[in-house]
Amino acid sequence: GLPDDQIQKGKDIKSVSEIVQDGKKFKVTVTTGTKVLHNEFTIGEECEMEMLTGEKVKAVVQLEGNKLIANLKGLKSVTELNGDTITNTLTMGDLTYKRISKRI
Structure with missing residues (x-):
């Protein structure tokens, strides 16, 4: 795993996510420090998404109830x-990252 100081740095980073839905179309903007990540997609259609690393990958996002689900290169x-809580869970192999955010 990561050293404790690296885990704490990750916890200390403030991030703001904006999700705009128009029917089956979504626009997601995530701002973390000076990095801004924009992704747009339509449920069930292939799209190109930018990952946190800057790499662009093709994916299909599905909507299951109140969950947006995407598979991006094994992630x-x-x-x-x-309600006012967004839970984002990333899973790669046996590693899981979970972030819980509140509406502002």
Whole structure:
């Protein structure tokens, strides 16, 4: 795993996510420090998505209930909205990253 100081740095980083839905079309903007990540997609259609590393990959995002699910090069992303809480879970192999955000 990561050293404790690296884990703490990750916890200390402030990130703002904006999700705009228009029917089956979504626009997602994630701002972390000076890095801004923009992705647009339509549910069930192939799209190109930028990963946090800057790499662009093709993916199909599905909507299952209140969950947006995408598989990006072996990385499974599940974003779940419950009221004013967004839970994003990333899974790659036996590693799992979970981030919980509140609406502002």
